[in-house]
Amino acid sequence: MAHVPAQTARPPLLRRWFPHPLLSLALTLIWLLLINSFSAGGLLVGLILGIAIPRLTSNFWPDRPKIRHYGKALRYILLVIGDIVVANIQVARIILFRPVASLHTCWVSVPLSLTNPEAITVLAGTITMTPGTVSCDLSADGRALLVHCLDAPDAEAAVREMKDRYESRLQEIFP
Numbered sequence: 685m686a687h688v689p690a691q692t693a694r695p696p697l698l699r700r701w702f703p704h705p706l707l708s709l710a711l712t713l714i715w716l717l718l719i720n721s722f723s724a725g726g727l728l729v730g731l732i733l734g735i736a737i738p739r740l741t742s743n744f745w746p747d748r749p750k751i752r753h754y755g756k757a758l759r760y761i762l763l764v765i766g767d768i769v770v771a772n773i774q775v776a777r778i779i780l781f782r783p784v785a786s787l788h789t790c791w792v793s794v795p796l797s798l799t800n801p802e803a804i805t806v807l808a809g810t811i812t813m814t815p816g817t818v819s820c821d822l823s824a825d826g827r828a829l830l831v832h833c834l835d836a837p838d839a840e841a842a843v844r845e846m847k848d849r850y851e852s853r854l855q856e857i858f859p
Contacts, residue, residue: 701735701739702735702738703738703739703742703745704738704742704745707734707737707738708734708735708738709734710734711730711733711734711737711738712727712730712731712733712734713730715729715730715733715734716730749800749802749858750858750859751857751858752856752857752858752859753856753857756853756856756857757857759853760850760853760854760857763849763853764810764813764814764850767814767849768813768814768815771814771815771816771817772815774815774816775815775816775834778816778834778835782835787834787835788833788835788836788837789832789833789834789835789836790832790833790836790839790842791820791830791831791832791833792830792831792833792836792839792842792843793823793828793829793830793831793843794828794829794830794831794843794846794847794851795827795828795843795847796826796827796828796829796851797847797851797855798851798854798855798858799826800858800859801826802858803854803855803857803858804822804826804829806854806858807819807829807846807850807851807854808822808829810850811829811831811846811850815834816833816834816835817831817832817833817834817842817846818831818832819831820832831846
């Protein structure tokens with residue numbers, strides 16, 4: 685029996701133009717938000733960026749990030765947006781009304797149960813986007829995240845809150 689070489693299936697046209705459709709949509713929307721106005725030209729540039737960037741970077745993404753529950757991911761995004769608003773108000777109060785000497789700034793090491801690189805990146809980004817905390821480093825083995833807290837009288841409580849509020853939800857979203 686003759687050996688027939690395996691043929692690699694050519695990706696469909698849509699997949700070739702939109703290797704990461706959610707990223708394309710997000711980039712287009714972010715562009716429209718950045719220019720702070722809506723016009724046909726602005727939309728066209730956003731669409732060009734939304735198509736070009738994922739296509740140019742698709743070779744750097746060997747696998748698509750797997751999301752287990754899109755509904756939970758949407759709830760997570762809404763939770764983070766709410767936390768950002770609340771934290772902005774809290775940080776504004778701290779800056780305006782509290783003396784610097786009364787702040788309890790600290791560095792905390794958040795031990796990670798997450799193993800998925802995308803989930804760890806989302807956690808680090810979430811912590812950094814929330815005013816009052818900054819993710820600064822990931823340990824060499826990927827098992828701990830170094831975070832600076834602007835005001836954390838109880839460092840252990842701050843770590844527990846990050847793990848309970850964000851990491852536990854990300855474990856449900858990412859496999």
